[in-house]
Amino acid sequence: MMQKTIIIDCVGDSMSKLVKAINKTLPNANIVGISTNCSFGLTLIQKHKASILFIRSKKSDYIELSRKVKEKGFNPYFIFVTETEFEINNLDDKSLTVCLQHLENSIIKISHHLTVEEPSPYTNRIGIPSNNGTTYLSTDNIIFFRSDNNYTIIHLENGKTILVSKTLKKFEVKLSNKHFIRTHQSYIVNLNKVIQVCNNDGGYLTMNNNEKIPISRSKKNIVKNQLNLLFEKI
Known part of the structure; x- marks a missing residue:
């Protein structure tokens, strides 16, 4: 499944390097928008409902954008692009970092996190346990x-x-x-x-x-x- 990807480069000197590295290392990433500021980047995320976001910015801008995106109900992978590998600090499976100095290798290292669940005909049912066993309910009926x-x-x-x-x-x-x-x-x-x-x-x-x-x-x-x-x- 192709994953809609947005690139935000507020520094402005690594856009082409990011595009090249993403296309080479993430074959399922479909770059649908690029921006040089967080404000327009937020608009792109809303428009395309992107599942992956690469961002190079000040840490405070990254944190603020993350907050705004989640407030609007989106939950993409946030990949913070840092200058050196010593800055890398992966917070969780949705907040990741890559190193600009070793960009392709860094992306490969975190690529296993970037998964999207395939739709299943059974995902609209949940199992409800009881003393007599388990009842499987369609979520459409709840x-x-x-x-x-x-x-x-x-x-x-x-x-x-x-x-x-x-x-x-x-x-x-x-x-x-x-x-x-x-x-x-x-x-x-x-x-x-x-x-x-x-x-x-x-x-x-x-x-x-x-x-x-x-x-x-x-x-x-x-x-x-x-x-x-x-x-x-x-």
Whole structure:
């Protein structure tokens, strides 16, 4: 699967070197945009929904761009291009660094991280454990999850509910790559089941079963940005 790639070179003296090294070492990388500043780079990320970002900038600009990208609901691989190998400090599987002095070798070393899950016909189902075994639910039939202490209540399209002895956090991790988002300490919703975003009473979502789901203040921008990514606004 080709991975849309953006290059941001705020220093301005290594763009051609980056393009050449990426094309040589990452055959699945499709460079869809280049920029010499973070502001336009953010626009490119939104436009192309890029999965890989190479950035050469001041560390403070890199950190600020990372924050803005995540606020808008994107989660690409951030690859910080440093001057020397002594600066390299890979934070996690999504925040990586490469050394400009040994660019091609550095990219090869981190290339195994740059994977994208292939779509599967079974990825829209989750297994729900119970005393009698495991029930496999289509995520399309789930409207939202509600926390109940160390349990979670799953609300389904047919009006039924399922009580599961798992915390809401467990479901948040499992559903992170699907159209589900945590809107509040006690709720995860299926974005495909949202029919209205309301600003009254502190902010809430109206679901297709007329349930009103609160949105915490810290989640408002993330929820709205995710909805804007999924659905066209008139």
